[in-house]
Amino acid sequence: MEEYIFLLILLFLLQFSVSFATSNETDQQALLAFQNLITSPSHFLANNWTNNTYFCSWFGVTCTSKTQRFGALTLPNLQLQGTISPFLANLSFLDVLNLGNNNFHGGIPYGLGHLPCLRVIDVQNNQLEGSIPTSLFQHQKVQVISLGFNKLGGEMWKGPWCVPKLRVLNLKNNSLTGFVTATLFNISSLRVLSLGIKRLSGPLLLDERNIVSNIEFLSISNNQISGCIPSNICQLTKLKVLSRAFNNITGEIPRNIDCLSKLEQFLIGDNPIEGTIPTSLGNISTLQYIYCGNNRIVGKIPQELGKLSNLRQLNFASNYNLIGQIPEAIFNISSLEIIDFNFNSLSGRIPVTTGLHLPNLKVLELGANQINGEIPLFITNASKIEKLVLARNFLTGAIPNNLGNLQVGSNPLIGILPNSIGNLSSTVEYFEIGYAHINGLIPISIGNISGLTALYFEDNNLAGNIPSEIGLVDNELPRLIPECLEGKVLEDIGGLKAIVELHLSGNHFSGMIPSRFGELQNLQSLDLSNNSFFGQIPSSFSNLISLEFLNLSLNAFSSTISMSLEKLSSLKSINVSFNDLKGEIPSGGVFANSTLQSFLGNKGLCGVHILEIPACAITNPGQQSKLKEVVLKIVSPMVISSFLIFLLVSIWIMKRQKKGKSKDVEKALEIKTHQLITYHKIQQATNNFDESNLIGVGSFGSVYKGTLSGGKCSGNKAISKFMAYTExxxxxxxxxxxxxxxxxxxxxxxxxxxxxxxxxxxxxxxxxxxxxxxxxxxxxxxxxxxxxxxxxxxxxxxxxxxxxxxxxxxxxxxxxxxxxxxxxxxxxxxxxxxxxxxxxxxxxxxxxxxxx
Incomplete structure (x- = not known):
């Protein structure tokens, strides 16, 4: 009996070992088939996954501790390219597949949805196409389905959703169509639902029955969702993030929105939502982000919003019809980083209470409203501020001495730019003060703002030169538009290494363009028109490899157009009209498609590819020699003959006019004896332009007669002799x-x-x-x-x-x-x-x- 038992055990172990070896062989072959369809940087995966090593030790492979069977394949963020092998469906113990943030293309193998142990499939941020295997939405064990940021298409799964353990469903940024089914919200395990797909439509409806939902993150932004915010949204009691921006949602914000007591982000901007801001919004103490910009909300801003002590961003920009004054309490929320009420109809003054404190404020945008009064000094306490927009209001008074990081254009301000502008933080990027009645010079201290990326000075009364210190700002200066400035362009202009757009048109700049312009290799648009620049167009312009638009018109450039400009492959438009340029117009590159308008007002230019421009003189040596031969054989004899005839005729004429010559000499001597006549002598001759001497009135004034002192002739005759002398x-x-x-x-x-x-x-x-x-x-x-x-x-x-x-x-x-x-x-x-x-x-x- 014991012998039989021993034989049975031996047979079982033998069968198990054969089965184990076979299973391992299957896993290894499936992985090698996967590896054969992809490439990796420096081929590190091919060098690591070899038959000579045990597959459980391969990079990215994890095996189970008990059975030593393949369990997980994690290869994210490795720049892998290729397709996902269908042989991965043979890995029967696969529970985690993470290939996110690579460059896989093709489709998702259908068999992956049938793997019995699969818990996580993460292939987000690839180039995958085709449809999603529906078996994934009926998997009993799957917990994470993350397929966002691909090119997956087809229709959104309508159900049934048999995924009792699903926690994360991420289908964001794909091309799915259809609508969001209410049954999704009945999955009690679901925590994250991200469906920003761009093409989903229809209303968002929750089940009318009482549901037990644990969703914390709900994002359906960037779609075509319509309808109102559901009245029973209060069933989502654990919701922390509600993002429905960029849709077609209508109606009003629910009055009882404070039922979402755990809400941290409320993002419903860019929808045709109407109504007023509910006061109950101020009761959600956990709120950190409110984005309701680009809606149609009207009325006043509730005082209750000042109670949101954790608020970091408050944005109601571009509603256009918010009225009244901004509650003072909002300016005392110390956690606020962004306040944006641009483009509304807010009025009154910005609170001036000295106790207000905004230590974390980075952006304050109140532009295009009806705010009046002076710029309050408390704003200068915001030490982290990066952007301040107060443009297009009715602010008055001077700019505070310790304030400079601002956009205050189109306000009836007065005074000058204070030197303290240079004391601002290096985080300042945008500085706009156009149409603000500012006068004086640009402070040289502005060069201390090392983070400056945009500088607007247009339509003020500024004068003088652009400070050379601006050339020390080694950052992008996309647009510089001062008016009525003069002098020379900065010699240190090459220091603005990241500049992409420079407009200096319509000023009084003169001199030659610095050759260091050629160092601005990120420059895309250059406009120096309507100034008084002269000399050559710098040859260093050929180094502006990113240049797309070049305007040098209405100056006094007098050189030729360099042929090297043909090589600027990015250049789309060039205008050199109304200069003194000469020579041949290049025919390649941007010049091939240029019209006459780009070269008007340059009499010395020539070329053959523009019909209205005269052709250039022939410069071919062979043609020149032929031309010389023609001149010597034909033209020269004709010229000599004509000269001899002209000489004989001239001698005959001179003899006949010999008698008249003496008379002409006498007349010339008579003319030369006339004295010079000054204005004061004419004034005396006409008796201080007395009306009795008035002859008539012409288009440029009156004509008088008079007699010069010492002259015996009449006034008319004397004046006529004066005219004859000067001609x-x-x-x-x-x-x-x-x-x-x-x-x-x-x-x-x-x-x-x-x-x-x-x-x-x-x-x-x-x-x-x-x-x-x-x-x-x-x-x-x-x-x-x-x-x-x-x-x-x-x-x-x-x-x-x-x-x-x-x-x-x-x-x-x-x-x-x-x-x-x-x-x-x-x-x-x-x-x-x-x-x-x-x-x-x-x-x-x-x-x-x-x-x-």
Whole structure:
């Protein structure tokens, strides 16, 4: 008997060992089949998974301690590429499959849903496609299904959901369609439900019966969910995160929303939700994040929100119809990091209580409201602030001395930028102060803000140079738009290594462009138009490998266009119009698709690929030699013959006119004996322009007769001789000083006359008006003496209609035009600007005015 028992035991052990060996062989072959379909960096997986080593010791493989059978495959975050082998379905003891954050493509093997021991399947953040095996949604032991951030498609599973142990269902960022079934909320084990899929639709309905739900995280954002927030949402008593943003949810926020007493995140922004903010929202003491931006909520902000002592983010931006004053208690929540009420209709003042304390505040955005009063000093206590937006309100007063990290544009502020701006934290990134009536210079201390990424100065009264210290900011400066600045561009511009967009158009910059521009290899857009730059376009521009838009128009560049610009593969648009460029236009790269508009106003440019541009001269050596041969054989004899004929005819004409020559000499001598006539002599000759000497009135003024001192002829005759001598017509009051005093005629005199005409248009005063002549002044000096602080003192009162409001933009336009007139009428001819510069300045003034 004992022998039989021994034989049975021996037979059992033999069968078990054979079965164990067979099972291990099956597991190893399945893993090797998986490994054959993927690649890994440096092939580390192929080098580690070999037949020479026991598979339970392979990287990422875990075996059970008792049976030594394969149990888990964990290979996340390894940059693996390939497809998931269907042979993994042969791993009958597989309970954890984690291949997340790799580059797998293809589908999810259908057989994985039938593995009896499977508890976790995590393949999120890959490129998987196809449908989801429905067997996963009917698995009795599965606890985690994480398939988010793939390209999985098909219809959302409608049920039945036979997953009694499921804790996490993550299908976020896929392409599933359908709707969310109510039975999902009946899975009592479910804790996390993430369905931000973009294509789910229909209402979100909870079971009308009493349910026992333990869901803590519910996210269905970024879909097409419609309907209202369910009235029985209070059944989700353990909910901590409710995210329904970016959908089509309508209705109002439930008045009893405080039934979700454990809620930490309430994110319902970007929906057409209406109604008012329920006061009960302030009763949820656990709340940390409230995002209700881009809704249609109206009414006042409840005082109760000031009780949320754990709140970190409060966002009701872009509701447009929130009214009233912001409760003071909100500014005393010490945990707050972000406050955003941009684009509403809030009014009143920002609380000025000195006891307010915001030690963690990073962002305060109150722009585009109707807030008035001054900027409160308590904001300066927010030591961590990174962005302060107060633009487009009715704030008044000066900028606080210890405040600089701000966006306060379009407020009727006054004063200057304080030097204390440079004391700000290096975390400051965005600085905007456009349309704020700020004057003076840009403080050099602004260069101390090392974290600066955006700087806006447009439409103020700033003057002077851009401080060179800005060039020390080694960060991205996406947009620099000052107005009325002058001088040269920073020599240290190359220090702005991360700059992506630089706009300096419409200022008074001059000089040559620094070659260090070529170091800005992240620069995408460069606009230097409407300035006075001259010289060559730097060859270093060919190093701007990221450049997409280049505008150099309305300057005075005089070189050729470098052929190296053809190599800028990212360049989409170039404009070099209205310069003094010459030579051939490149034909490759961006130039191949450029039009005439990009090259207008450059008379010296030529090329063949743009029809309206003249062709360049032939430069081919072979063609040149042929051309010389033609010239020598045909053209030269013709030229010589024509010259001989011209010579004979000239001799004949000279003989016939010999007698008339002496008479011409006498006339010339007579003309040369005439004396120079000054303005004061003309004034005496006409008896100080007495009306009895008035002959007539022309388009540029009156014409008088007079007799010069010592002359026997009549006034008409004397003046006619004066005109014959100079051979230049001029009208008193408009002629340049050097012409009246010394008889010097030049183009600079025309510029002077144009400047006087500009002054006449702006002031409605003629240079020979009685009030000007009586004081022995010219029009320029009269304007200077009459100016008492604002250009409107001397401006023609009828230049603007009574109904038309005089804005700072129009006043700036008038001031710039008058400044141009003064530059045209400087006493020394060489100090006046040229008419070409006059045209540029007028274009600049026009463009600046029209942009408003």
């Amino acid at each position: 230049t017509l001029g009208t008193l009051g408009y002629i340049a000083p050097e012409y009246g005093l010394e008889g010097i005629v030049s183009a600079n005199g025309d510029v002077y006359s144009y400047g006087i005409m500009l002054m006449e248009v702006l002031t409605k005063r003629r240079p020979i008006d009685e009030e000007i002549c009586n004081e022995n002044l010219d029009l320029r000096k009269w304007i200077t003496q009459s100016f008492s602080g604002t250009m409107m003192d001397v401006l023609d009162a009828n230049l603007f209609s009574k109904e038309e409001q005089i804005t700072s933009k129009s006043e700036s336009c008038i001031a710039c035009t008058m400044e141009l007139a003064f530059d045209c009428t400087k006493e020394m001819p060489e100090s006046r600007i040229t008419m070409k510069d006059v045209v540029k300045r007028l274009n600049k003034i026009k463009n600046t005015f029209l942009e408003s």
